[in-house]
Structure formats: structure tokens, C-alpha cells
Amino acid sequence: MPPTSPPTAVTPSPQTSPSGSGKTKVTMMDQFNAAKKEAGDAIVFFRMGDFYELFGTDAEVASRELGIALTSRSKGADAMPMAGVPVKSMEPYLMRLVRAGFKVAVCEQMSDPRTTKGIVDRGIVRVVTAGTITEEDELDARSSNYLAALMVDGKRASVAYVDLSTGRAAASADLDLARVTDEIARIAPAELLVPEDLPRTAPDLAEALQLDLGPRITWREPWHFSRESALRVLKDQFRVGTLEGFGFDDQDLAVCAAGAAIDYARETQRGGCDHLLRLEKIDTGQHLVLDRATRSCLELTQTQRGARREGSLLDAIDSTLTPMGGRMMRDWLLSPLRDVERIVYRQRGVAEFVDGPFLREDVRSLLNGVLDIERLVAKLSTGRVNARDLNALSGSLRIVTPLRTKIAGVYSKALGDLSDALDPLTEVVESIDMTIVESPPMTIKEGGVIAAGISSDLDELRQIAGDGKAWMARFQGDAIERYGIPGLKIGFNSVFGYYLEVPRGQVKQVPTDFVRKQTLKNAERYITPELKEFEDKVLRAEERAKDMEYEIFNALKDQVAAEIPRILGTARSLAEIDVLAGLAQTAATQRYCAPTVDGGDTIEIKDGRHPVIEAMQKDVTFVPNDTTLDRKKRSVGIITGPNMAGKSTYIRQTALIVLLAQIGSFVPASSAKVGVCDRIFTRIGSADDLSRGASTFMVEMVEIANILNNASTKSLVVLDEVGRGTSTFDGLALAWAIVEHMHDVVRARTLFATHYHQLTELSDKLTGVHNLSVAVREWDDEIVFLHQIIEGGTDRSYGIQVARLAGVPDALIGRAREVLRDIETDSDDLGARILQKRHVPDAALLPPGMQLGLFDNEPSQLEKTLAEIDVESTTPMEALQLLAKLKELSR
Numbered sequence: 001m002p003p004t005s006p007p008t009a010v011t012p013s014p015q016t017s018p019s020g021s022g023k024t025k026v027t028m029m030d031q032f033n034a035a036k037k038e039a040g041d042a043i044v045f046f047r048m049g050d051f052y053e054l055f056g057t058d059a060e061v062a063s064r065e066l067g068i069a070l071t072s073r074s075k076g077a078d079a080m081p082m083a084g085v086p087v088k089s090m091e092p093y094l095m096r097l098v099r100a101g102f103k104v105a106v107c108e109q110m111s112d113p114r115t116t117k118g119i120v121d122r123g124i125v126r127v128v129t130a131g132t133i134t135e136e137d138e139l140d141a142r143s144s145n146y147l148a149a150l151m152v153d154g155k156r157a158s159v160a161y162v163d164l165s166t167g168r169a170a171a172s173a174d175l176d177l178a179r180v181t182d183e184i185a186r187i188a189p190a191e192l193l194v195p196e197d198l199p200r201t202a203p204d205l206a207e208a209l210q211l212d213l214g215p216r217i218t219w220r221e222p223w224h225f226s227r228e229s230a231l232r233v234l235k236d237q238f239r240v241g242t243l244e245g246f247g248f249d250d251q252d253l254a255v256c257a258a259g260a261a262i263d264y265a266r267e268t269q270r271g272g273c274d275h276l277l278r279l280e281k282i283d284t285g286q287h288l289v290l291d292r293a294t295r296s297c298l299e300l301t302q303t304q305r306g307a308r309r310e311g312s313l314l315d316a317i318d319s320t321l322t323p324m325g326g327r328m329m330r331d332w333l334l335s336p337l338r339d340v341e342r343i344v345y346r347q348r349g350v351a352e353f354v355d356g357p358f359l360r361e362d363v364r365s366l367l368n369g370v371l372d373i374e375r376l377v378a379k380l381s382t383g384r385v386n387a388r389d390l391n392a393l394s395g396s397l398r399i400v401t402p403l404r405t406k407i408a409g410v411y412s413k414a415l416g417d418l419s420d421a422l423d424p425l426t427e428v429v430e431s432i433d434m435t436i437v438e439s440p441p442m443t444i445k446e447g448g449v450i451a452a453g454i455s456s457d458l459d460e461l462r463q464i465a466g467d468g469k470a471w472m473a474r475f476q477g478d479a480i481e482r483y484g485i486p487g488l489k490i491g492f493n494s495v496f497g498y499y500l501e502v503p504r505g506q507v508k509q510v511p512t513d514f515v516r517k518q519t520l521k522n523a524e525r526y527i528t529p530e531l532k533e534f535e536d537k538v539l540r541a542e543e544r545a546k547d548m549e550y551e552i553f554n555a556l557k558d559q560v561a562a563e564i565p566r567i568l569g570t571a572r573s574l575a576e577i578d579v580l581a582g583l584a585q586t587a588a589t590q591r592y593c594a595p596t597v598d599g600g601d602t603i604e605i606k607d608g609r610h611p612v613i614e615a616m617q618k619d620v621t622f623v624p625n626d627t628t629l630d631r632k633k634r635s636v637g638i639i640t641g642p643n644m645a646g647k648s649t650y651i652r653q654t655a656l657i658v659l660l661a662q663i664g665s666f667v668p669a670s671s672a673k674v675g676v677c678d679r680i681f682t683r684i685g686s687a688d689d690l691s692r693g694a695s696t697f698m699v700e701m702v703e704i705a706n707i708l709n710n711a712s713t714k715s716l717v718v719l720d721e722v723g724r725g726t727s728t729f730d731g732l733a734l735a736w737a738i739v740e741h742m743h744d745v746v747r748a749r750t751l752f753a754t755h756y757h758q759l760t761e762l763s764d765k766l767t768g769v770h771n772l773s774v775a776v777r778e779w780d781d782e783i784v785f786l787h788q789i790i791e792g793g794t795d796r797s798y799g800i801q802v803a804r805l806a807g808v809p810d811a812l813i814g815r816a817r818e819v820l821r822d823i824e825t826d827s828d829d830l831g832a833r834i835l836q837k838r839h840v841p842d843a844a845l846l847p848p849g850m851q852l853g854l855f856d857n858e859p860s861q862l863e864k865t866l867a868e869i870d871v872e873s874t875t876p877m878e879a880l881q882l883l884a885k886l887k888e889l890s891r
């Protein structure tokens with residue numbers, strides 16, 4: 001076991017009084033002050049008998065956050081705010097503080113108050129923080145609870161993360177500084193450790209993190225991140241002489257980040273980190289990169305509105321059955337692969353389960369009985385395991401042997417490898433099953449845990465205790481007969497143990513050697529020397545049996561804990577089998593196909609569907625659509641069409657299909673070919689991000705700049721109505737220039753949904769631009785959405801028809817039509833005029849600030865006002881006012 005700081009008594013050592021007269025007495029407040037000093041910025045729960053007391057500012061904070069009464073300790077000059085929570089119900093209070101961003105140090109009584117003379121020793125036994133929670137009840141079973149640490153050196157950085165509730169520890173290979181916030185967003189840590197000097201060394205990053213994570217950041221002194229300290233901690237934790245075995249070089253920044261994280265984990269857990277066994281290397285270069293905005297736009301794990309899981313891609317495709325599988329599924333979705341071989345390796349595993357419905361069903365019915373082995377192991381390591389947990393562990397491991405038999409004849413390498421990695425741990429299962437009774441109690445110190453036949457000593461003690469009970473029954477019968485007291489009963493209470501109870505009406509028969517102990521309303525209670533003598537024997541046997549059970553339980557616990565590496569390895573394999581079988585289940589029930597994934601440039605999807613909308617709209621038939629993108633003739637697709645037609649749905653489904661293909665999954669299409677992408681970027685114009693304190697349009701442009709600077713020819717870029725957040729002409733001008741830039745300079749595969757139908761003219765001049773539109777059937781001046789993507793652009797937005805569908809008054813609609821006719825006549829040749837002025841091929845590389853000079857004639861005030869009307873958001877009253885204003889301007 002790696003040496004960690006054991007709970008230490010914080011009782012300050014007795015000091016000599018200044019007068020030299022001898023030792024001064026340590027007071028309880030001395031102990032508290034010492035604990036507070038040790039706890040740093042943590043709130044101290046200070047154990048005093050049946051309560052945890054909080055003092056000073058801790059009490060004030062707790063009173064405010066928890067709504068508990070604030071009292072005062074002492075009066076006058078010594079007065080100090082004080083608040084308390086009962087020991088029995090402390091967990092919910094503690095967790096509420098932790099959830100609110102506080103840290104809590106639990107300071108326990110370290111010696112038994114009954115046997116201690118004077119003041120009991122006290123010591124901090126654990127520090128609970130958001131990133132180090134291991135209590136199952138407090139965690140979402142299907143997501144990880146990461147404690148992360150960030151290390152920055154110049155332009156390079158690394159992020160390490162540890163989940164103490166499952167034992168997973170990982171660190172990124174060195175990253176470019178610009179990628180750090182995305183990587184942290186992917187990990188979504190519950191707590192992030194950051195060196196205190198970051199605001200000086202990387203001020204922009206520090207500010208961004210502060211905005212994103214706020215109270216989830218824990219600032220740590222820089223020495224915790226030093227290579228020297230980190231190497232010491234890591235080598236000690238993993239019991240290795242070098243980290244090369246994990247793929248890390250001592251010089252990697254990852255070492256510093258991981259060292260800082262594990263140092264903190266050990267500090268807070270005070271031991272109990274035995275289940276952190278290895279450090280995984282995350283090479284983000286191997287993964288398809290999804291930045292934060294893309295993850296959010298694509299609603300991968302939660303919806304944009306309401307942040308709910310229901311309605312996310314994860315929810316639509318996750319058919320895993322175990323919590324471990326659920327967590328792995330989530331990880332896979334957030335880190336799709338880039339390496340074709342690895343993608344195909346996984347996909348074949350899925351295919352085997354799709355092709356073998358019986359195999360899938362059998363495997364899944366076995367997995368159905370598997371509990372959260374990783375979190376059970378974490379409990380084992382942190383010493384909080386009880387007999388029920390061990391039974392749950394053995395119950396879960398028991399399926400490994402039949403599972404191996406089931407997948408014995410598999411052909412896919414993925415399943416074969418996983419089957420080989422499954423360890424049945426037969427001896428662990430047998431030991432637990434043999435040692436622990438079938439339905440043990442929650443507590444491990446009160447007996448009733450260990451099965452008969454495990455220890456002859458224990459059996460003997462139990463015999464005595466059991467016999468004792470029979471003896472007492474006999475004693476009761478004899479006494480009734482001998483003294484003629486028919487109502488005599490034997491009872492037990494914790495004050496004076498076993499007693500004889502005689503109804504008031506029969507006390508006259510009581511012999512003189514009965515000693516009266518208690519008088520009740522209708523009865524008297526007595527003890528006798530004979531009864532007490534036997535009671536001692538019985539009780540002693542019971543106590544000793546309980547102690548012995550506890551010892552046996554602990555020995556079993558240690559035996560199982562020694563196998564943690566094997567158990568965790570098996571848990572991981574089970575999780576992966578669960579994910580593969582789950583993806584197959586989704587593929588089979590949702591009619592997905594196996595995509596062809598290769599290193600080429602083509603994305604060709606036949607009858608693609610949106611996995612989430614399809615799953616959510618059960619009563620509507622989803623209209624499938626094709627997508628073809630490559631890097632020659634079809635690198636940029638411009639999609640036009642009315643509002644509500646399905647443009648956004650179409651471009652997003654393309655991104656989701658590519659993403660699913662790259663995690664190794666089947667995809668919602670009749671066929672698909674995916675040339676792997678290095679990154680997917682998705683942006684929606686005017687995405688509301690006021691919470692980050694930037695204007696909507698500014699955010700949109702910052703994100704566009706990020707795409708233009710980071711997308712490569714291997715990327716997939718999906719843009720939805722970019723440019724909408726500013727005036728029409730500015731927006732159109734920007735959208736136009738962005739398409740040109742994507743086509744000429746970035747050359748990433750791009751889909752651009754827009755209402756600026758002028759953009760469709762770009763396809764005439766730019767070889768890689770093609771137009772798509774969404775078919776609409778017009779009927780009697782009404783429109784019907786067909787949701788079908790067709791080749792070619794449209795020059796109609798049908799905004800006015802949509803407004804009419806929405807109930808905008810007829811008079812206004814009529815006027816809007818008139819206005820539209822005028823505008824359209826005026827701007828008919830707008831696209832042609834812009835194209836004439838195109839600078840080929842480097843138009844987009846104009847120096848910043850240089851005007852595009854798109855428009856020869858300054859629009860009139862009337863035109864400007866008209867252009868700025870947003871029909872969708874105009875109320876009837878505003879429309880009438882606008883009409884009046886327009887009329888005024890036209891005079």
C-alpha cells in the first residue's frame with residue numbers, strides 16, 4: 001500500500017507554560033484551531049459527541065447555506081458563532097456544502113470517550129471536495145466525477161484527470177495551449193486544480209477558466225505541480241521506478257498535471273487511493289476534436305435548452321445496461337476516433353452483435369445483472385465497503401464465466417480480445433460467497449454477516465450465545481413452575497440487561513433472592529445472581545462473536561482488495577462489451593447500417609436520418625436525405641430553403657452520422673461512406689451566449705474566427721445561418737466572404753445553411769460549391785414542407801408564408817408582399833455585382849480591416865429600414881407602426 005498521510009491527531013502537543021510551572025492543558029478549542037489550520041480553506045466539521053460542530057466563519061457560512069441555526073459559543077469576549085449538525089444525518093448537509101463549491105474537512109474523535117481520561121484526541125479523517133466525492137448516492141451512475149489538474153508551460157499544456165469513484169486516472173499528451181479549454185470542456189471536471197500563478201503566466205487562459213468553471217477551480221501552490229514533487233507522488237502511487245510503462249516521459253507536462261491531481265486525491269482521501277493503479281495516456285491527436293461550441297450545438301450529451309439528457313444524441317443511442325458501460329459510452333461519444341484501423345476494430349465488434357441477435361440477447365441478459373463494479377471497488381479501496389457490497393461484487397463477477405463461454409467462438413478481434421481480458425476471479429467469488437451470508441445487514445460491526453462453518457471459534461461462540469437463549473427460556477419455565485408465578489417473563493434492556501418481570505398481582509410469590517431493579521405501573525422487574533452469571537457468559541460470547549465476525553470480514557476485504565487490479569481490468573472489459581452490444585442493439589432496433597470508414601476525402605450518405613429527431617418524433621415519418629461531400633466538386637454545400645423546412649436538421653444529421661461512424665458505431669442511413677475527419681465544427685448563427693458576457697454577434701464571430709484558423713482540409717464544418725446576428729447586408733457580406741474563404745483557403749468539407757439565397761450564385765464561379773435546397777410544395781399560396789433535400793438552390797425564403805402560417809394578420813402579409821416585390825427587383829443582380837468584384841483566389845486573405853466594397857450604391861434610408869425588419873419577431877402593432885414609418889420615408 002503506498003504510504004499516504006494517515007489520520008493524524010490534531011491535538012497540539014502539550015506545551016510548557018511560560019512560567020515554567022509545568023504542562024498547560026490542551027483545550028478543545030486548541031484542537032479546533034489546529035484542525036482549522038490543517039484544513040486550510042475547508043470548512044471543519046468538528047466532532048463533539050453526537051454532533052459535528054462548526055465554529056466562527058464556518059458556522060456563519062453553514063448557517064447561511066444550510067439554513068441551520070446559528071448560536072454562540074461562550075459569551076462576552078470569547079463569544080464565537082457556532083452551528084451544528086447531528087452525526088447521524090451529517091452526510092446530506094456535508095454534500096450540500098460540497099455541491100455549493102465548498103470543501104469540508106471532517107475532524108473525528110480518535111479515541112473512545114468512554115475510556116479516555118480528559119479530552120479525547122481528534123483528527124481530520126477526510127476532506128470532501130466536489131472532485132473527490134466517492135459516495136455513490138451523490139454521483140450520477142452514468143457519468144464520471146473527475147478531479148482534473150492543469151499544467152501550463154509556455155505555449156504547451158496538459159490536463160490530467162482522476163475519478164476517485166471508479167479508479168480511472170488519465171493525462172493528456174502535451175497539448176497546444178489553444179486547445180486546453182476544449183479539452184477541459186470535454187472532461188467536464190467537477191473540480192479543476194490550477195496553479196496559483198496561472199493568472200500571471202497565462203492570463204487569458206486563467207480568465208477563460210474563471211468564466212467557465214468559477215467555483216469549481218481550486219487554486220494550488222505551484223510547487224504541487226513541480227516535476228520533482230509530481231514524479232515522487234506518481235512513482236509512489238503506482239509503485240514504479242519510471243513512468244515509461246504508461247507511455248510518459250519524465251519531461252512530459254502530463255507528469256506534472258497528473259502528479260498534482262493524485263497528490264490532491266491522496267491528501268483529501270487520507271489513504272484510500274489503492275484503486276488508482278495506472279495512468280492512461282490520452283493522445284488527443286488520435287481523436288476527432290470537438291470543441292465546446294460544437295459539442296453543445298450537436299447536443300451530444302445534453303440539450304442546449306434545459307441541459308437535459310433526454311433529447312441528446314447520447315440518450316438516443318445509449319442502450320448500455322451497466323453503469324460502467326454507460327460511462328464508457330459517454331466517453332466514446334465525446335472522444336471519437338480518427339484512426340481508421342481502431343474505428344474498424346470497434347465496428348466489427350458491433351457488427352458481430354448485430355449479425356448475431358441471439359448472441360446479443362444472451363450477452364445482454366447476463367450484463368443486466370452486473371452492478372457498478374468500479375464504484376464497488378472504489379468503496380473497497382476507501383474502506384467504506386460493507387458485506388452487501390461484497391455480495392454485489394461477487395454477484396456481478398459471477399456472470400464472467402458464462403459470458404466467456406457465450407462469446408467463446410467469436411470472430412471479431414475486438415470481442416476476442418475482450419473475452420481474453422475477462423478474468424472470472426473464481427477464488428474471489430468463492431471466498432465471498434462462502435464467507436458472507438446471503439442477506440447480510442448494512443452494518444459490519446453488529447454481527448450476522450459471516451456464514452456458519454467459516455471459523456470453528458466463531459461457531460462455538462455462537463453456540464454459547466444460542467444456548468444461552470435456550471437456557472433462559474428454560475429458566476423462565478422453571479421459575480414459573482417453582483415459584484408459582486404464571487405471569488413471569490424474561491426481558492432485556494440496555495440499562496440492566498436481562499431481568500425477570502412479574503405482574504403486580506403476583507409479586508407476593510417472588511422469593512427473597514430476587515433483587516428488585518425497577519417498578520413499573522403494572523409490574524416489577526428483578527434480577528437474580530444466577531441470571532446475571534449466565535447473562536455475562538452469553539453477552540460476552542455475543543460480543544466476542546461480533547468482534548470475530550468483524551475480523552473475518554476485514555480479512556476477506558483485504559483478500560479481495562489485493563485483487564483490485566484484476567477486478568478493475570475485468571470491469572473495463574465488461575463495460576466495453578456492454579458498449580459494443582449496446583451500439584448493436586441500437587443499430588438493430590433503429591435500422592442503422594455499417595458505414596465504410598476510410599482515410600479518403602469523401603462523405604457519402606444515402607438516406608441519412610437524424611438519430612435524435614427520428615427517435616423523438618415517433619408519430620412522424622422522418623424523411624431520409626442523401627449527402628455527398630468531397631474535396632473537389634462538392635466541398636462546400638449551400639443549403640437554402642424556407643424556415644422550418646429542415647435545413648438545420650439536415651446539416652446536423654450529417655455531422656452526427658460522421659461522428660457516430662468515428663466512434664465505431666453503425667449510423668442512421670441505408671449506406672454511408674465516411675472519409676475520417678480530424679475535427680467537426682458546428683456553429684449556429686446568433687447562438688445566445690449571454691451568460692459568457694459577450695454580445696451574441698461577437699460570440700458568433702469569435703467562433704467563426706476559431707473555425708477559420710483551426711479547420712483543416714480533413715475537417716467537417718457545419719454552419720447554420722451564420723451572419724444572421726447583424727444587419728442584413730453586413731451579414732450577407734460576411735457569409736459570402738466566409739464561403740469563399742472556406743472554398744479557397746481552408747478547403748474543409750463544409751455545409752452552410754442560409755437564408756441569403758444570393759449565396760447560391762457562388763456555385764457558378766467556385767468549382768467546389770454546390771447548391772442544395774429543401775423541397776416545398778406550393779399549393780394555393782400555402783406551403784407544405786416536404787423535408788426533402790434536392791440539388792439546386794432556391795431564391796425564395798417563403799418567410800411571408802411562414803409568417804402567415806404563424807397567424808400574422810392578412811393586411812400586414814399583403815403589405816409585406818408588396819415591399820418584398822420592390823426589394824427583390826432592386827437586388828436581383830446583387831450577387832452578380834458581388835461576383836464581379838471578387839478577388840481570386842486570395843480574396844479572403846485581405847488584411848484585417850480592409851473593406852469589402854461590395855455595394856456600389858449606398859442604400860436609401862427606406863431600403864435600410866426595410867432591410868432591418870425582422871418579420872419573424874415583429875408584432876402586429878409594431879408592423880403597423882413600421883408601415884407608417886415606411887410611408888413617411890417614401891414621401
Ligand SMILES: Nc1ncnc2c1ncn2[C@@H]1O[C@H](COP(=O)(O)OP(=O)(O)OP(=O)(O)O)[C@@H](O)[C@H]1O
Nearest residue numbers: 621622623624642643644645646647648649650787
Ligand atoms: N427530414 C425530416 N423529416 C421529417 N421531419 C423533419 C425533417 N427535417 C426537419 N423536420 C422537422 O422540421 C422541423 C424544423 O426543422 P429545422 O429546424 O431543421 O428547419 P430549418 O430549415 O433549419 O428552419 P429555420 O430556418 O427556421 O431554422 C424539425 O424540428 C423537424 O420536426
